[in-house]
Amino acid sequence: MSETQKILELNAFDMTAGASGLAPATEALIRRRRAAFGPTSMLFYKRPLHVVRAEGVWLIEADGTRCLDAYNNVPSIGHCHPAVTAAVAGQIAVLNTHTRYLHDGVYAYAERLLATMPDPIANVVFTCTGSESADLALRIARSVTGRTGLIATENAYHGNTLAVTEISPSSASTETPAPHVVLVPAPDTYRGGAGGLGPRFATHVREAIETLKERGLAPAALIADTIFSSDGIFPGDPGFLAEAVAAIRDAGGLFVADEVQPGFARTGEAMWGFTRHGVVPDLVVMGKPMGNGFPMGGVATRPDLLADFGTRNGYFNTFGGNPVAAAAGLAVLDTIADEGLQENAQDTGTYLRDGLSALAKDAPQVGDVRGAGLYIGVELVRDPESRGPDRAAAERLVNAMRERNVLIGTAGKYGNILKIRPPLAFRREHADIFLEAFATSLSEAL
Amino acid sequence: MSETQKILELNAFDMTAGASGLAPATEALIRRRRAAFGPTSMLFYKRPLHVVRAEGVWLIEADGTRCLDAYNNVPSIGHCHPAVTAAVAGQIAVLNTHTRYLHDGVYAYAERLLATMPDPIANVVFTCTGSESADLALRIARSVTGRTGLIATENAYHGNTLAVTEISPSSASTETPAPHVVLVPAPDTYRGGAGGLGPRFATHVREAIETLKERGLAPAALIADTIFSSDGIFPGDPGFLAEAVAAIRDAGGLFVADEVQPGFARTGEAMWGFTRHGVVPDLVVMGKPMGNGFPMGGVATRPDLLADFGTRNGYFNTFGGNPVAAAAGLAVLDTIADEGLQENAQDTGTYLRDGLSALAKDAPQVGDVRGAGLYIGVELVRDPESRGPDRAAAERLVNAMRERNVLIGTAGKYGNILKIRPPLAFRREHADIFLEAFATSLSEAL
Numbered sequence: 001m002s003e004t005q006k007i008l009e010l011n012a013f014d015m016t017a018g019a020s021g022l023a024p025a026t027e028a029l030i031r032r033r034r035a036a037f038g039p040t041s042m043l044f045y046k047r048p049l050h051v052v053r054a055e056g057v058w059l060i061e062a063d064g065t066r067c068l069d070a071y072n073n074v075p076s077i078g079h080c081h082p083a084v085t086a087a088v089a090g091q092i093a094v095l096n097t098h099t100r101y102l103h104d105g106v107y108a109y110a111e112r113l114l115a116t117m118p119d120p121i122a123n124v125v126f127t128c129t130g131s132e133s134a135d136l137a138l139r140i141a142r143s144v145t146g147r148t149g150l151i152a153t154e155n156a157y158h159g160n161t162l163a164v165t166e167i168s169p170s171s172a173s174t175e176t177p178a179p180h181v182v183l184v185p186a187p188d189t190y191r192g193g194a195g196g197l198g199p200r201f202a203t204h205v206r207e208a209i210e211t212l213k214e215r216g217l218a219p220a221a222l223i224a225d226t227i228f229s230s231d232g233i234f235p236g237d238p239g240f241l242a243e244a245v246a247a248i249r250d251a252g253g254l255f256v257a258d259e260v261q262p263g264f265a266r267t268g269e270a271m272w273g274f275t276r277h278g279v280v281p282d283l284v285v286m287g288k289p290m291g292n293g294f295p296m297g298g299v300a301t302r303p304d305l306l307a308d309f310g311t312r313n314g315y316f317n318t319f320g321g322n323p324v325a326a327a328a329g330l331a332v333l334d335t336i337a338d339e340g341l342q343e344n345a346q347d348t349g350t351y352l353r354d355g356l357s358a359l360a361k362d363a364p365q366v367g368d369v370r371g372a373g374l375y376i377g378v379e380l381v382r383d384p385e386s387r388g389p390d391r392a393a394a395e396r397l398v399n400a401m402r403e404r405n406v407l408i409g410t411a412g413k414y415g416n417i418l419k420i421r422p423p424l425a426f427r428r429e430h431a432d433i434f435l436e437a438f439a440t441s442l443s444e445a446l
Numbered sequence: 447m448s449e450t451q452k453i454l455e456l457n458a459f460d461m462t463a464g465a466s467g468l469a470p471a472t473e474a475l476i477r478r479r480r481a482a483f484g485p486t487s488m489l490f491y492k493r494p495l496h497v498v499r500a501e502g503v504w505l506i507e508a509d510g511t512r513c514l515d516a517y518n519n520v521p522s523i524g525h526c527h528p529a530v531t532a533a534v535a536g537q538i539a540v541l542n543t544h545t546r547y548l549h550d551g552v553y554a555y556a557e558r559l560l561a562t563m564p565d566p567i568a569n570v571v572f573t574c575t576g577s578e579s580a581d582l583a584l585r586i587a588r589s590v591t592g593r594t595g596l597i598a599t600e601n602a603y604h605g606n607t608l609a610v611t612e613i614s615p616s617s618a619s620t621e622t623p624a625p626h627v628v629l630v631p632a633p634d635t636y637r638g639g640a641g642g643l644g645p646r647f648a649t650h651v652r653e654a655i656e657t658l659k660e661r662g663l664a665p666a667a668l669i670a671d672t673i674f675s676s677d678g679i680f681p682g683d684p685g686f687l688a689e690a691v692a693a694i695r696d697a698g699g700l701f702v703a704d705e706v707q708p709g710f711a712r713t714g715e716a717m718w719g720f721t722r723h724g725v726v727p728d729l730v731v732m733g734k735p736m737g738n739g740f741p742m743g744g745v746a747t748r749p750d751l752l753a754d755f756g757t758r759n760g761y762f763n764t765f766g767g768n769p770v771a772a773a774a775g776l777a778v779l780d781t782i783a784d785e786g787l788q789e790n791a792q793d794t795g796t797y798l799r800d801g802l803s804a805l806a807k808d809a810p811q812v813g814d815v816r817g818a819g820l821y822i823g824v825e826l827v828r829d830p831e832s833r834g835p836d837r838a839a840a841e842r843l844v845n846a847m848r849e850r851n852v853l854i855g856t857a858g859k860y861g862n863i864l865k866i867r868p869p870l871a872f873r874r875e876h877a878d879i880f881l882e883a884f885a886t887s888l889s890e891a892l
Binding site: 029030035044051054080085088089092093095097098101114122125130132162288294307314 | 475484487488499521534547582734740768771
């Protein structure tokens with residue numbers, strides 16, 4: 001199976017085959033989409049959603065159907081949260097410009113954001129997306145180390161730029177792997193084999209450093225999404241990452257924590273995924289939930305690294321750190337605190353995982369339920385003994401849930417892992433709705 | 447002079463030296479900025495602006511001073527234009543999600559945008575920034591041609607990603623030039639020497655193709671900002687670019703038009719810079735003015751190229767093409783039409799250039815006044831005979847204008863060219879204010 005086929009099969013409506021058996025209005029939209037975006041622009045679900053509005057944890061279709069959103073981490077504090085909509089609407093009517101003029105709002109936001117980071121992370125560069133952030137982190141790592149080698153996981157996703165695609169094997173680019181990139185197995189807590197997770201992952205990183213050396217290269221950085229989302233959602237035991245971080249530093253490289261997925265309280269245990277592991281990154285990559293959907297991202301780092309980079313490189317991001325983004329970002333930080341969303345992620349996440357584990361007892365094809373906070377992976381297997389991945393079962397379940405108006409996705413290199421990643425405003429009452437739909441879908445789809 | 451010094455001197459406040467002689471409130475903001483963003487984050491003007499609000503062509507400082515904005519092309523239809531603020535405020539309260547669900551607003555916008563493009567440009571991929579757009583254009587060009595060679599101009603700027611920085615020498619990265627990039631002299635209409643502009647530029651492109659061949663490489667693309675902004679603003683005579691475009695196509699490469707600067711009616715003569723030249727690009731890169739400050743960008747291209755890219759590469763942009771961006775983008779297109787902004791760019795641009803040319807007659811250090819629409823370059827030289835670039839004079843003029851509350855910048859590889867690029871809402875009455883300030887500043891600064 002080619003990589004392209006893989007991406008088409010990851011919970012995708014088949015645009016190339018066209019629409020049939022759908023409502024005429026939906027078919028018409030799909031034709032318009034295909035005409036404007038081309039046949040390879042991906043749409044979710046066998047029966048795509050036509051959404052017209054959203055609120056909290058609900059996406060509402062054109063016919064009024066309310067879908068429970070257990071997938072979207074961008075509207076992290078809840079779709080159309082009034083704190084963010086008011087902040088954006090208020091600021092965009094007053095001032096929206098770049099950072100080459102002084103503006104106190106953007107410094108106030110930077111200060112608040114940096115206050116959530118451990119010493120010595122004390123500078124931030126604002127961008128517009130997680131991809132731009134990951135790309136800038138690579139630029140800084142290469143510049144300050146004077147090296148090019150990069151270590152990432154086998155099915156990682158860090159973004160969509162040319163440089164970041166090289167360390168994003170899950171994005172299904174079929175370009176020849178870049179010689180300066182070495183991929184290591186993700187810290188798989190289900191199929192990873194014997195031995196401690198931490199030592200095993202660190203051993204892979206040390207081997208990758210050796211591989212780079214054999215190629216005449218030295219490592220600039222190890223980059224890891226600290227919850228290993230696209231690899232299959234492997235939070236692992238808190239702390240296991242520390243040994244690999246020590247290994248890259250022993251080799252003179254930096255540790256880049258990609259917090260686009262675990263950051264902003266998603267794991268419930270901490271504001272940042274790296275905090276779970278008791279490590280302090282050299283570079284922190286931020287994106288998706290940062291502005292609850294307002295396009296913004298950032299790289300937080302040590303002042304010495306940024307100053308060193310700045311002596312050799314200009315960097316300016318036109319939209320990055322504009323006053324509207326700062327207002328949106330501040331509203332997100334306020335709301336996480338005011339509404340106890342980190343605590344809720346922990347509480348509701350545990351509740352939902354417990355419920356899923358209980359249902360799994362009677363479903364042998366559910367091989368594993370794992371997660372941290374409101375990021376949960378459910379592994380579908382052909383049988384619990386072989387643990388052979390069952391992508392088809394995962395696809396059936398995702399679509400069965402969609403027919404019950406509950407939205408989830410898939411992840412992992414075999415595409416057999418359910419990705420359950422609702423807005424942090426997802427409460428126990430929503431978990432109950434989810435679990436009821438899941439119980440029915442299990443009996444139908446497996 | 448190092449590249450870093452160059453970037454610091456391009457109309458920059460010297461953050462490394464710190465603040466002195468400024469209002470205490472301004473000094474405090476600069477300290478906070480430096481603490482959060484580091485010492486190399488660039489701030490404009492010897493006396494930086496502390497802006498608190500904006501409207502139309504005016505930026506308003508904390509003390510109430512109204513500054514005439516003749517620099518910012520992002521708020522292209524005017525700062526805080528009510529059409530965009532209403533569109534954003536309205537949509538962000540209703541729905542803001544990604545493009546993997548159906549949403550008619552984003553197709554309506556795509557259709558409107560593509561209707562402004564010539565056949566066979568009929569597909570668009572939405573991104574969040576011009577940098578992401580340029581990066582994606584490079585990915586597509588490399589993928590569909592199976593080649594890596596890139597040709598750009600000597601002081602080009604196309605964006606800030608790792609790959610795009612390689613073709614952005616003006617961004618002052620001191621990395622070793624990439625072997626797959628060959629830089630050609632910009633089509634300099636002032637210092638370019640004898641012979642026709644079109645043949646001269648095309649000859650440089652053909653030589654670059656030969657240089658790539660000598661390196662064992664073939665050209666994937668020629669990329670040009672069709673008004674050559676950071677090279678020094680060289681619109682040139684309409685049509686001159688056609689011969690270079692033919693040359694790259696003869697060699698099997700693509701033509702990428704970077705419309706971040708000239709696009710969206712800036713040149714007055716057309717909606718797109720490439721239209722001035724009677725050429726149809728293979729890839730069109732869009733950014734800055736697209737959403738009047740809402741972070742959005744895009745790549746428009748031929749369906750065959752996008753489909754071919756899509757068979758080998760996944761591409762998804764989380765925030766790209768969200769309903770809020772679509773609403774902002776649609777409001778921009780509507781306003782350009784409703785308020786006659788292309789015609790105004792032509793009319794006011796010509797009026798302003800004529801006024802500048804008249805003042806230049808008595809100022810021998812003004813070597814050249816040129817431009818298209820509301821993008822004007824004024825070249826400062828030591829004397830009209832040698833045409834030696836006078837960066838210091840340009841800096842003095844920029845800061846003298848700033849003291850008169852009129853905002854402009856500088857451009858060009860010598861940093862001696864005034865960059866005059868106001869919002870398209872800049873009318874003759876604003877040009878009159880500008881010209882009065884310019885006359886006084888000329889007598890003071892030169």
